[in-house]
Amino acid sequence: MSWEVAIERAKSSIVPRTYDVLKRYPYLQEIRKQVREAKEEVVKNLDHYIEETRKAVERIGGRFYLAGSAQEATEIAAKIVGSGKVVVMSKNNVAEETKLRERLEAAGNEVWETDLGAFLVQIAGEEPSHILAPAVHLTKERVAQVLRERLGMAVPPDAVEIAARVREFLRDKFIKADVGITGANAVAADTGAVVLVENEGNIRMTSVLPPVHIVYDGVDKIVPTLVVAQLVADLQSAYAGLYPPTYMNISAGPSSTADIEMTRVSPAQGPREYHMVLVDNGRRAAARDPVLWEALLCIRCGRCHLHCPVYWALGKEFGKPPYTGPMGVMWTAVTRGIEEAGPHALKCVHAGNCREVCPMGIDIPKVIHEVRVRYLKITK
Amino acid sequence: MEPSTSWIFSLRDLVLSSLKDRGLPIPVDREICSRWQQGLPSGPKETVLYTSCMYQMTPMIQKAVENLEKFGATRGGAASRVAAVAARYFGGLVLRPDKEHLERAYSILRSIYNMLRKSNVEVGLLPDEPYSGALLYELGFVEDFASYAAEVYKYFEERGVRRVITVDPHTQYVLERIYPQYVPGFDLDVRSYLEYIDVSRVKVKISGFAIHDSCLYARFLGKYDLVRRILAGGNPVEDPYVTGRETSGCCGGPAESINPQLATKIALGRAKKLAGLSRTVVSACPICLANLSRTGIVEVRDLAEVVEL
Numbered sequence: 001m002s003w004e005v006a007i008e009r010a011k012s013s014i015v016p017r018t019y020d021v022l023k024r025y026p027y028l029q030e031i032r033k034q035v036r037e038a039k040e041e042v043v044k045n046l047d048h049y050i051e052e053t054r055k056a057v058e059r060i061g062g063r064f065y066l067a068g069s070a071q072e073a074t075e076i077a078a079k080i081v082g083s084g085k086v087v088v089m090s091k092n093n094v095a096e097e098t099k100l101r102e103r104l105e106a107a108g109n110e111v112w113e114t115d116l117g118a119f120l121v122q123i124a125g126e127e128p129s130h131i132l133a134p135a136v137h138l139t140k141e142r143v144a145q146v147l148r149e150r151l152g153m154a155v156p157p158d159a160v161e162i163a164a165r166v167r168e169f170l171r172d173k174f175i176k177a178d179v180g181i182t183g184a185n186a187v188a189a190d191t192g193a194v195v196l197v198e199n200e201g202n203i204r205m206t207s208v209l210p211p212v213h214i215v216y217d218g219v220d221k222i223v224p225t226l227v228v229a230q231l232v233a234d235l236q237s238a239y240a241g242l243y244p245p246t247y248m249n250i251s252a253g254p255s256s257t258a259d260i261e262m263t264r265v266s267p268a269q270g271p272r273e274y275h276m277v278l279v280d281n282g283r284r285a286a287a288r289d290p291v292l293w294e295a296l297l298c299i300r301c302g303r304c305h306l307h308c309p310v311y312w313a314l315g316k317e318f319g320k321p322p323y324t325g326p327m328g329v330m331w332t333a334v335t336r337g338i339e340e341a342g343p344h345a346l347k348c349v350h351a352g353n354c355r356e357v358c359p360m361g362i363d364i365p366k367v368i369h370e371v372r373v374r375y376l377k378i379t380k
Numbered sequence: 381m382e383p384s385t386s387w388i389f390s391l392r393d394l395v396l397s398s399l400k401d402r403g404l405p406i407p408v409d410r411e412i413c414s415r416w417q418q419g420l421p422s423g424p425k426e427t428v429l430y431t432s433c434m435y436q437m438t439p440m441i442q443k444a445v446e447n448l449e450k451f452g453a454t455r456g457g458a459a460s461r462v463a464a465v466a467a468r469y470f471g472g473l474v475l476r477p478d479k480e481h482l483e484r485a486y487s488i489l490r491s492i493y494n495m496l497r498k499s500n501v502e503v504g505l506l507p508d509e510p511y512s513g514a515l516l517y518e519l520g521f522v523e524d525f526a527s528y529a530a531e532v533y534k535y536f537e538e539r540g541v542r543r544v545i546t547v548d549p550h551t552q553y554v555l556e557r558i559y560p561q562y563v564p565g566f567d568l569d570v571r572s573y574l575e576y577i578d579v580s581r582v583k584v585k586i587s588g589f590a591i592h593d594s595c596l597y598a599r600f601l602g603k604y605d606l607v608r609r610i611l612a613g614g615n616p617v618e619d620p621y622v623t624g625r626e627t628s629g630c631c632g633g634p635a636e637s638i639n640p641q642l643a644t645k646i647a648l649g650r651a652k653k654l655a656g657l658s659r660t661v662v663s664a665c666p667i668c669l670a671n672l673s674r675t676g677i678v679e680v681r682d683l684a685e686v687v688e689l
């Protein structure tokens with residue numbers, strides 16, 4: 001079945017839900033302002049906050065790595081993981097951006113996406129179509145077909161049944177996993193903690209069951225404090241229409257206990273190692289750019305996609321996966337440059353819905369227009 | 381649906397040369413822009429009604445692109461060669477206006493003029509008004525736009541114009557929001573005709589229609605509520621997810637000249653949604669009017685056709 005059917009179903013479900021959430025919890029409007037201010041502060045002083053984060057992560061017994069490029073980032077992660085391991089990952093756009101899974105597989109590891117949507121995209125061998133719901137292009141009928149063809153799972157085209165079967169399949173992987181890799185909704189510079197928000201419970205397991213936890217995300221996720229980091233997670237889930245989120249996770253270092261003589265020792269039940277790999281890959285340059293800097297405020301709620309007439313028409317052809325839709329054109333420019341983002345900027349019709357619905361109030365049409373202008377200049 | 385850059389550059393050259401020759405982005409007879417003024421007094425100089433020739437030209441731009449599409453000009457591939465052929469075709473002819481379209485444009489403009497008069501707004505008319513340059517800006521050629529815009533501003537200044545009343549959202553947006561960024565010293569007062577309509581005296585001639593908002597009016601220029609106040613008497617059918625300020629969609633028009641397939645796809649999607657509310661759709665933009673009409677799914681009326689004072 002077609003993209004048109006899939007996106008219509010998604011829109012009719014999530015758009016009204018998001019409006020209900022925003023109406024029911026008016027305090028979100030205040031949080032929006034606070035988060036925008038905090039993120040602006042970080043973008044303006046990004047190097048300072050990266051350094052603060054490094055110190056904080058080391059303070060809590062973790063290891064911190066700043067990766068300049070996509071390749072550097074995957075090399076760092078590959079070194080931590082080694083080979084012959086079972087790796088579980090929670091949905092992670094930066095992993096997709098840098099092709100982390102492919103790199104770890106090439107090193108001889110068994111790597112599993114554990115977010116249902118990301119898992120389905122992995123099994124289907126396709127690209128994610130939405131920042132938050134990577135399998136939004138797959139109808140339930142198509143999902144059932146993919147599971148049957150690729151994993152021999154006989155499952156009816158029913159969301160509940162599909163979720164149940166995939167849960168069974170992934171349980172085993174969680175138990176066996178040597179390494180868990182998560183992203184971060186926000187990274188707190190003051191504490192070295194990460195906040196992760198979810199509904200499935202897979203992030204919780206990814207970050208707690210395996211003995212090694214790697215946080216792998218972009219430097220744009222840094223916010224000044226843990227308090228703000230939690231607010232980011234609140235907002236992200238609310239503007240994705242999924243508030244309250246079922247789970248909110250904080251990870252700050254390896255697991256530990258102080259139950260014996262009140263002396264803190266590590267590990268306890270959770271991981272013994274906590275690594276944080278933060279990726280630059282164009283972000284620090286964007287932070288200094290007079291127009292592109294605004295893209296770094298994005299909290300990846302995915303709302304702009306659902307209000308964009310070009311995304312409705314083109315799906316993942318608008319932007320470069322994982323960065324599709326209005327935010328995707330900006331993020332393609334940040335992470336892959338004007339040359340790759342330009343052709344997508346040319347598809348923008350400047351409808352302006354994205355700007356209206358963005359919790360960060362990012363002037364997305366302006367950024368995209370600038371990408372278009374620069375692209376035409378270099379193409380000339 | 382990848383736009384072809386070589387086509388975009390050919391289009392730029394065509395637009396620039398046409399602007400240079402006749403102050404219009406496409407090769408049309410200048411006279412089509414001002415014929416609607418026949419018999420009307422030239423009026424005061426300080427406040428003018430500025431059409432930017434948008435209602436008159438838009439259907440012709442679309443016709444031209446449709447014809448170029450037949451050459452595959454916008455699709456890339458052997459694009460530079462094709463675009464060169466297209467350019468000759470496009471630039472070498474003076475496009476012939478479609479009489480029916482023009483008559484309709486004139487009656488819309490006359491209606492706007494009359495509504496202003498009845499709202500006690502006296503406006504001057506400019507028989508040789510130049511095009512605003514909006515297309516150059518929208519395409520992304522900001523430097524070309526900036527130098528052209530400076531000329532347009534000079535044109536107004538030389539004629540002692542202080543206030544410009546526009547008839548369409550693209551002209552309003554570019555003059556109100558973009559000119560001040562690119563034209564040093566720009567200080568014209570730019571208003572849409574919608575702002576001058578005496579809402580208390582408006583009669584809406586039809587009812588039960590759906591409103592299709594211009595993206596620029598609704599989301600960039602703060603006119604979403606104003607359009608509704610003007611059309612309230614016609615009891616428009618509203619749906620929060622089809623005609624809401626944040627949820628409604630584009631007509632596809634802005635993609636027309638560089639990505640006609642995408643424009644058509646967006647227009648069809650939009651028209652289907654609107655048709656779920658009403659077969660009759662009212663819009664206040666010549667581009668929306670042309671693009672949604674072409675889908676054949678809805679009948680589109682311009683706001684100025686359905687409202688009178």
Ligand code: SF4
Nearest residue numbers: 298299301302304358
């Ligand atoms: S640009 Fe705004 S609306 Fe789009 S994903 Fe980012 S925060 Fe959400």
